[in-house]
Amino acid sequence: MNAIVLAVAAMMLLVLIRVPVIMALIVATFIGGTAAGMNFADVVDAFEAGLGNGANIALSYAMLGAFAVALSRSGLTHLVASRIAGLVGAKSSASGNLYAAMVIYGAFLVTATLAETLVPVHIAFIPILVPPLLEVMDRLQLDRRAAACALTCGLIFAYMLLPVGFGAVYQTDILTKNINIAGEAHGFAVAASTVPLAMLIPALGMLVGLMFAVLISYRRPRAYKIREIGEIAGDEKPAHPPMSQKQITLSLLAIVIALITQLILGSMLIGGLVGFALLSLGGFFRWNEVDDVFVLGLRMMALIGFIMVTAQGFAAVMQATGEVPALVEGSAALIGDSKAMAAFVLLAVGLLITMGIGSSFSTVPVIALIYVPLCLEFGFSPLATVALIGTAGALGDAGSPASDSTLGPTAGLDADGQHDHIWDTVVPTFLHFNLPLLAAGWIAAMVL
Template identity: 50%
Template sequence: MNAVLIAVTLMLALSLSRIHVVISILISAVIGGLCGGLTLAKTIAAFNGGLGGGAGIALSYALLGAFALALAESGLPHAMADGLTKLSQKSSNSQRVKWGILLAVLAVSISSQNLLPIHIAFIPLLIPPLLYTLAKYKLDRRALACVMTFGLITPYMLFPVGFGEIFLKQILLGSIAKSGLDASQVNVMHAMALPALGMMIGLLTAVFVTYRKPRQYNIDALKAVEREDIRYSLRSISVAITAMVVTFIVQLLADSMLLGALAGFAICVVGGAVPWRNADSVFSEGMKMMAGIGLIMIAASGFAEVLKATGDVASLVEQSAGWIGNSKALAAFLMLLVGLIVTLGIGSSFSTVPILATIYVPLAMKLGFSPEAIVCLVGTAGALGDAGSPASDSTLGPTAGLNIDGQHNHMWDTVVPTFLHYNLPLMAFGWVAVMVL
């Protein structure tokens, strides 16, 4: 049996059984490597060789955690919570405030991919201060996870700007061109419109159907995390807001979450929002807060390297091509399914597309798919699995913001909801799009 299928299935099964994701990844990497014909020594060597690929993002996460805790020390979360409380008290319709917050989070999530391409950096800064108010409204955090994941994925697979310019033009069209098809004249927005519509339907289903009912959270647990003994002043709030603005600017100019978070933390300390005597402890505690997410990213990078080392990623694609025959409908379905499996394991759509395009493009051309259909096929196959992967930053990011008080499980409250609400409609709408284009 294919080593990629074994490793990914085992990793998902262990994670869903509430075994820590890092342990699940380690076990699955070893089993996958051995099943793929690698010796134990080569498997470990491949895993170790891939760890460096996730180190940069892990360190960025850790520094973002330190910056987020510095903002908490400034009193900004309490100021936001107090402001929202007053707003809800003044409003004749408290539900309007709740939906307003959801829409604001959706807008920021979408903007993080294009207008303000900071990706997941906004989550640990924006989401924790909102949780106290949303807990009072009994908003199901799974709905909020789906909102953020939609905003982190759909823009890059539809709009060719920001991260979308990288995914659609550089990676997708570039990989297709290298595989023998000039698709430069294809309108990528038109090709990906139906799959994006599937994502939209998944979002609406999650917010208005699946997770519409109130969900109770422990307010005391949130209060303990927010440390209500902290007082804030106009000066501390001004310093915190300045630090956030500088963080975003530095990240945009330097293209580095790490430098942006470091600059923001430094401003909080220099500006007095974090007392100098507390700076070291705040930095350490903040890094600890995000350490788990960072370890998952590092382990996932090693896991992906083991899968590549087995050679069974390409083998899985080639095997699916052998099952297809001359059926375009079956071809489209199997190629999308394989894309889902590969991305679930690797955790990155951007890394999956070049792997898939090598086999998919010649096969799709042979079967008579149009250039627009091929762009849609490869693009959707790559995007599938970004939502719902335990190792994707599109799921790890939302969990980092929603689980500050230990009341949001990564697998059952982020991974499973986003998998069901996005991968299933994306698969269906992607298949329809490929067949009609």
């Protein structure tokens, strides 16, 4: 069995039987590395070399966690929750609850889309936006699995379809560039302007999956305990005295300055640090409480950060095995002369690779060199080739335990310790997005 297939299968099996994600990633790393013929020392070296790639994002998330907790102590998050509760009606009828759910899930979808395009902050907004809304969602008994699907859909749908922000990076710098590099020897090239058209059908497939999740799979009420951000393991529930206009202004100013800092410097870490510092100096909590607030934020994000770091080590070993070409070649042997089967196999292989690497942006450069000649051999059009490779890269971004498109939503939805990364984010997003993407990507490849 191919080492990457074996490693991904081992990782998924382990996490599904509730082995901690970090342990599952480490065990799967050594299973895949040794299966590929790497000795133990080489696996360790590649794994440790890859760990550093995740350190920045992990530390950035820890700082954003501290900023989120500081915002909650300022009282702004409680104020926001109260206002939204009044807007949607926390004790309304079943039809009113459906309206409230659509408002909240729609806000998550739109905000995630904006975070990938017009305001390219990626997942940095989640620890700040989502935790204040948990209390409202819990009073409405909204299923957080649907919220996870809404956030993940916005994060992936946006870069697949819209050529702005991270979408421009994926479509122009990643997808078009690597397809043209692979096709140069064959006289094959595509224009970046054709990518949105090629990715339209797969993107619509994601929206279909989201509607199914929200309206069917997770429509029933789900009970949660009403907790504050960070109120885990007996933490004291902070009081929320009424905020003055000056405090509201200072809190909003801290958010805006943190966002501007991140956009200018391109650093979530510095943006979170600036926001936390402004709230600390604003007098929202006593100076001798600053350390406690900071540590609470770090604790809230600790698991997510360590998973991100470990996932980078896992991805480094998978790339070091050199098993991707063997996986594609072995799969090609099963295709025969069937164009329909070729499209399905190429998409399925992309799903496996991205599930392991955890990033569509990192998957496309790996598969494009192999996929383009195969697409030309089977007579796929330029639009179909873009759709196949673009969808194969995006497949697995949802549903991977190691993807920031699943880790980000978990970071926000688990702020009070009531959301499981695997069963409440990974499994729901895998079922509702990867399966529709497989079908929609296949349709796009056959009709374009």
